Amino acid sequence: MKIHSATAALVATLMCAAGTVLALPAASQKPATAAAATTEGINWYEGDVDAAFAYAKANNKPLFLYWGATWCPPCNQVKATIFNRQGFIERSRFFVPVHIDGDSAGAQKLGERFKVRGYPTMILFKPDGTEITRLPGEVDAERYLQTLTLGISANRPVRQTLQAALAGGKLTADEWRLLAYYSWDTDEQQLVGRKDLPATLKRLAAASPAGDIANRLALSALVAAGTAKPGESGVVDKTVAAAQLNKTLSDVRSARENMDILTNYPVELVQLASDPKSASRTKLLAASNLAMQRLSVDATLSKTDRLSALAAQVSLARIDNPDGALSPALIKEVRQKVAQADSATTDAFERQSVINTAAHALSDAGLLDDSDSLLKAELKRSHAPYYFMLSLASNAKKRGDKGAAINWYEQAYQAAQGPATRLQWGVAYLSGLLELAPQDETRIEKVAHGVFQELGGTQNAFYERNRSVLERLGQKLTAWNSGGSHEAALGRLRGQLDGVCVKLPTADAQRATCQGLLSPTRA
Numbered sequence: 001m002k003i004h005s006a007t008a009a010l011v012a013t014l015m016c017a018a019g020t021v022l023a024l025p026a027a028s029q030k031p032a033t034a035a036a037a038t039t040e041g042i043n044w045y046e047g048d049v050d051a052a053f054a055y056a057k058a059n060n061k062p063l064f065l066y067w068g069a070t071w072c073p074p075c076n077q078v079k080a081t082i083f084n085r086q087g088f089i090e091r092s093r094f095f096v097p098v099h100i101d102g103d104s105a106g107a108q109k110l111g112e113r114f115k116v117r118g119y120p121t122m123i124l125f126k127p128d129g130t131e132i133t134r135l136p137g138e139v140d141a142e143r144y145l146q147t148l149t150l151g152i153s154a155n156r157p158v159r160q161t162l163q164a165a166l167a168g169g170k171l172t173a174d175e176w177r178l179l180a181y182y183s184w185d186t187d188e189q190q191l192v193g194r195k196d197l198p199a200t201l202k203r204l205a206a207a208s209p210a211g212d213i214a215n216r217l218a219l220s221a222l223v224a225a226g227t228a229k230p231g232e233s234g235v236v237d238k239t240v241a242a243a244q245l246n247k248t249l250s251d252v253r254s255a256r257e258n259m260d261i262l263t264n265y266p267v268e269l270v271q272l273a274s275d276p277k278s279a280s281r282t283k284l285l286a287a288s289n290l291a292m293q294r295l296s297v298d299a300t301l302s303k304t305d306r307l308s309a310l311a312a313q314v315s316l317a318r319i320d321n322p323d324g325a326l327s328p329a330l331i332k333e334v335r336q337k338v339a340q341a342d343s344a345t346t347d348a349f350e351r352q353s354v355i356n357t358a359a360h361a362l363s364d365a366g367l368l369d370d371s372d373s374l375l376k377a378e379l380k381r382s383h384a385p386y387y388f389m390l391s392l393a394s395n396a397k398k399r400g401d402k403g404a405a406i407n408w409y410e411q412a413y414q415a416a417q418g419p420a421t422r423l424q425w426g427v428a429y430l431s432g433l434l435e436l437a438p439q440d441e442t443r444i445e446k447v448a449h450g451v452f453q454e455l456g457g458t459q460n461a462f463y464e465r466n467r468s469v470l471e472r473l474g475q476k477l478t479a480w481n482s483g484g485s486h487e488a489a490l491g492r493l494r495g496q497l498d499g500v501c502v503k504l505p506t507a508d509a510q511r512a513t514c515q516g517l518l519s520p521t522r523a
Helices: 006-014 049-058 073-083 086-094 107-114 141-153 158-166 173-180 194-207 212-226 238-250 252-257 259-264 266-273 279-296 303-317 328-344 348-364 368-379 385-399 402-415 419-436 441-456 464-480 487-501 509-516
Strands: 034-039 042-047 063-068 096-101 121-125 131-135
Touching: 042 049, 042 086, 049 063, 049 096, 063 073, 063 107, 073 086, 073 141, 073 303, 073 348, 086 141, 096 107, 107 464, 121 141, 131 141, 131 158, 141 173, 158 173, 158 194, 173 212, 194 212, 212 238, 212 252, 212 259, 212 266, 238 252, 238 266, 238 279, 252 259, 252 279, 259 266, 259 279, 259 303, 266 279, 266 303, 279 303, 303 328, 303 348, 328 348, 328 368, 348 368, 348 385, 368 385, 385 402, 385 419, 402 419, 419 441, 419 464, 441 464, 441 487, 464 487, 464 509, 487 509
Parallel strands: 042 096, 063 096
Antiparallel strands: 034 042, 063 121, 121 131
């Protein structure tokens, strides 16, 4: 799930028809190695994932895999708006629900196996273990349940459907809908490589039946182009893109249908489709703001989604003037709607998502003190307060208060729980030090030593999400030592890491990853 605000993105990088109801088998009927945890009426498998797949195959049931983390705001949003819905609970009787917590034993190795990295990722498998589709976590609950139902009844996996569509084959309306609502954000390039995604989605939009599906695929193609790395977006016709956006934004139903795309990528879409200070941009901004205003008061949306639309207004107001002052009316609106959401949200899962979005809306609006007050109050209520400490660090950094920012990074790391989470938060602390206090070699080495020490005691520590976090850290430490200015300290850290690497089996892919993290050849 993408968090659209600039501050939230920074924090995120440092670390995101029911038919006949069938009775669920009793836990005792499941394999003894698979521990079942019944929560909110859903009999989740926890633990032995292979046993869950074997059970699904033996009972000819699809398998639903949810990969998440305790602290992750989008994960908590899914729990508060989808997993607790009677419609989802009823559908869960048709499949085997499996939960993998990113901090559980062996989770990161499973992440490598299933090619899941971002939290949350939700995948539907056939009884034989073939992946059917990846489900979009940011659409509203009704759309999610419809997509889930389509996946359960699908005759072929999305991979085959995509191949057929690109080859000019005939697809059913339901197959086109599964393609349109596929979670390209959590695909991890399983179906399409990143550089090919914009062009592929554009081809699908052109080949699909005219209407809602074609429109969503076209918007997804624009998002892929707008978020691509330089040189990977292909040629985008701004006139065509602007027409597509204006058509969607001006249609109340269409804007609501695609609210996840519009609220998560407001700036990227407008920038892609128009030039600064052009008449086209003025028109697009007016249409975008009006659509966001409607969505921000749409009672059919969750509180987080409404706040996301509000935050999108802030981002759009700053699109051509990042440091410019916002209108008093918008400032007042941000304060009022955040206060209303804070007061109205009592569910603990929902609060993790709502307060996150609200705090970033305040921060992006320049209301840093308001954002801090909201976050500090939530530290006493949240089941994962260390997540909000990173937001407090980000606010302090915005103020230019390096000492306070580093202090919050340190507190967040000290409070973090779970091996994968502690690694990510430790790297966030180290990254903060490398950026804000690069001269403090003693502290940097001490923190890095502590992170590597924990790493050495963690099983399967160099897989998937962990691996990407460590590789970024290796790059930052190497850059810090540019010119050999910190060679002695980095040499000691290399020695410590070598001691971790040598304990890994020679044939284990983790060993090569470990040995490459601080390799002198990186310099």
